[in-house]
Amino acid sequence: MRDPELDELRAKVDCRTVLERDGWKLDVPESTTHAVKFRNGPAQIIIVTHEGRGWFDPINDQRGDVLALAQRLTGGNFGHARRALRPLAGIAPTLTPTFRDRSQVAPLDAGKTWSWAPALQPGSQAWRYLSGERGLPAATIARANDAGLLREGIYGTAWFLHRLADDAPAGWEMRGPKYKGFAKGGDKALFWIGQIREARRVAVTESAIDALSLATIEQWPEGTAYVSTGGGFGPPTAETFTQLLPSSCRLVAATDRGQGGDILAERLRELAAGSCAGFGRVRSSAKDWNDELRGRFE
Known part of the structure; x- marks a missing residue:
């Protein structure tokens, strides 16, 4: 059965906001309009996609929606994810600079x-x-x-x-x-x-x-x-x-x-x-x- 609250959290919580609140830093030079890179120290990287609705880890291929991201960060289950995400519903990320879209850059020969x-x-x-x-x-x-x-x-x-x-x-x-x-x-x-x-x-x-x-x-x-x-x-x-x-x-x-x-x-x-x-x-x-x-x- 579908869970209305989970659907609402997926729709209203931005992965970028979740990472910001967890202390991750935006890597502007390595980000594009459609793939925003966040770092947590030198070893951890998460790239946010779909305008904040999805993410993936380029090192180990983990990926998912905002609920999966909350579970990764807290180490908990859906219940822990709900509690962590409820206060963030509707809150936009703080840092949203305009990136150059790499799709407009000519590929390297x-x-x-x-x-x-x-x-x-x-x-x-x-x-x-x-x-x-x-x-x-x-x-x-x-x-x-x-x-x-x-x-x-x-x-x-x-x-x-x-x-x-x-x-x-x-x-x-x-x-x-x-x-x-x-x-x-x-x-x-x-x-x-x-x-x-x-x-x-x-x-x-x-x-x-x-x-x-x-x-x-x-x-x-x-x-x-x-x-x-x-x-x-x-x-x-x-x-x-x-x-x-x-x-x-x-x-x-x-x-x-x-x-x-x-x-x-x-x-x-x-x-x-x-x-x-x-x-x-x-x-x-x-x-x-x-x-x-x-x-x-x-």
Whole structure:
């Protein structure tokens, strides 16, 4: 039987208001008119859709209406959700800036832009950033550069190529002394180095710099491919994983320490259960693998 009060709460309570009241922060640069991103610290993300009536978690694929959101936040049942939502009926969210609609932005021609961008050169700004601030050995930088996986952007920014299963460029992680982001208009798929299609072991990190750091720490063992999701796990990432992972490989979650890393590791465990021969997890002694690499030389 339908419950009139639940229907009314679904109609009158805005998910954005619920998140604001729970202390979540609006991420304006990463939001659009139809997909408003909220953060609760560095590890938790919820994107609100349908003008405040729906939401989803891009890390673990949880989604639902405002009642499901209240249950997620309170950890309770429908009764707890009712009590939490009743005072919020009809209250508009406080922050409702006008966003640029990304549907009006021309999609990135990743292949053309990547081919035009210069590769790194020893001594260039991006090379110095990776070797100096990030502590990557010259041999590691050269290995990734020679594989066609690095480019140099403005202001000393290093670009790390994300590819689809057919090797087509999809986008790139961007890291530099004053910038951290992803190519606007591009898609997070996978950054990988090594022969992933024939790999016996596939180690997955949250950034390309961490992937290169872990490879350096492990001294590039034969049969291991090092992968970065760029901190996301959207449809292009999942589809690329599904097409590339050998059924005989062992998938290893080498994610950061913290809740975000735990969530991604669990997602990888689920992926391995249906696609691979095994699953494992390795943890750095520091916050992430680049911190551990740098700590070894301090």
